[in-house]
Amino acid sequence: GDSVTQMEGPVTLSEEAFLTINCTYTATGYPSLFWYVQYPGEGLQLLLKATKADDKGSNKGFEATYRKETTSFHLEKGSVQVSDSAVYFCALVGLGGGATNKLIFGTGTLLAVQP
Amino acid sequence: EAEVAQSPRYKITEKSQAVAFWCDPISGHATLYWYRQILGQGPELLVQFQDESVVDDSQLPKDRFSAERLKGVDSTLKIQPAELGDSAMYLCASSSPLEVRELFFGEGSRLTVL
Numbered sequence: 171g172d173s174v175t176q177m178e179g180p181v182t183l184s185e186e187a188f189l190t191i192n193c194t195y196t197a198t199g200y201p202s203l204f205w206y207v208q209y210p211g212e213g214l215q216l217l218l219k220a221t222k223a224d225d226k227g228s229n230k231g232f233e234a235t236y237r238k239e240t241t242s243f244h245l246e247k248g249s250v251q252v253s254d255s256a257v258y259f260c261a262l263v264g265l266g267g268g269a270t271n272k273l274i275f276g277t278g279t280l281l282a283v284q285p
Numbered sequence: 286e287a288e289v290a291q292s293p294r295y296k297i298t299e300k301s302q303a304v305a306f307w308c309d310p311i312s313g314h315a316t317l318y319w320y321r322q323i324l325g326q327g328p329e330l331l332v333q334f335q336d337e338s339v340v341d342d343s344q345l346p347k348d349r350f351s352a353e354r355l356k357g358v359d360s361t362l363k364i365q366p367a368e369l370g371d372s373a374m375y376l377c378a379s380s381s382p383l384e385v386r387e388l389f390f391g392e393g394s395r396l397t398v399l
Binding site: 213273 | 325
């Protein structure tokens with residue numbers, strides 16, 4: 171079945187450092203890909219998305235490119251801030267038949283940014 | 286900005302007791318989801334509604350969990366009896382007919398079973 175694998179955390183960085191969180195997926199066809207962020211004590215928020223190969227999703231300085239050849243959707247940010255400290259989830263929605271649009275999540279990566 | 290509302294935010298209960306969570310999706314969102322997030326893991330789908338109908342409850346432990354969305358708007362997730370392993374965050378999400386793959390999540394209900 172469809173699945174998402176993301177790098178284990180925690181990832182600890184200093185402010186203004188470059189961030190990469192790796193995400194790879196297994197799915198049939200062309201799923202839609204997402205990054206969600208969960209700040210402490212809060213629900214999940216959609217960070218960015220891409221719906222077809224070579225699409226680049228971007229938001230709040232974060233970027234991720236849908237790479238079908240490597241089945242990857244790595245999250246990057248050029249200069250992280252303390253306020254970016256959160257858990258980041260990679261997710262996909264497959265092209266399964268029927269009425270479902272089941273969002274499948276990775277296990278999450280905790281990012282801790284130190285001043 | 287429209288939000289998915291959930292209550293209660295926190296619930297502590299003893300095992301074998303009944304517990305219920307409520308969710309009010311964004312107005313106009315026909316699809317409603319209940320996810321369970323165990324600490325340190327990603328959310329897993331428990332049940333998905335399209336209007337008032339269940340379209341996926343394959344991962345719902347039906348011996349103790351039930352979910353309903355009687356009028357196709359708000360929804361209730363019930364656990365009876367609660368077990369220690371049910372301690373988790375219960376997340377509700379909704380999506381619109383125009384963009385069914387983009388889910389909007391509520392803040393969640395954190396359950397602790399003692």
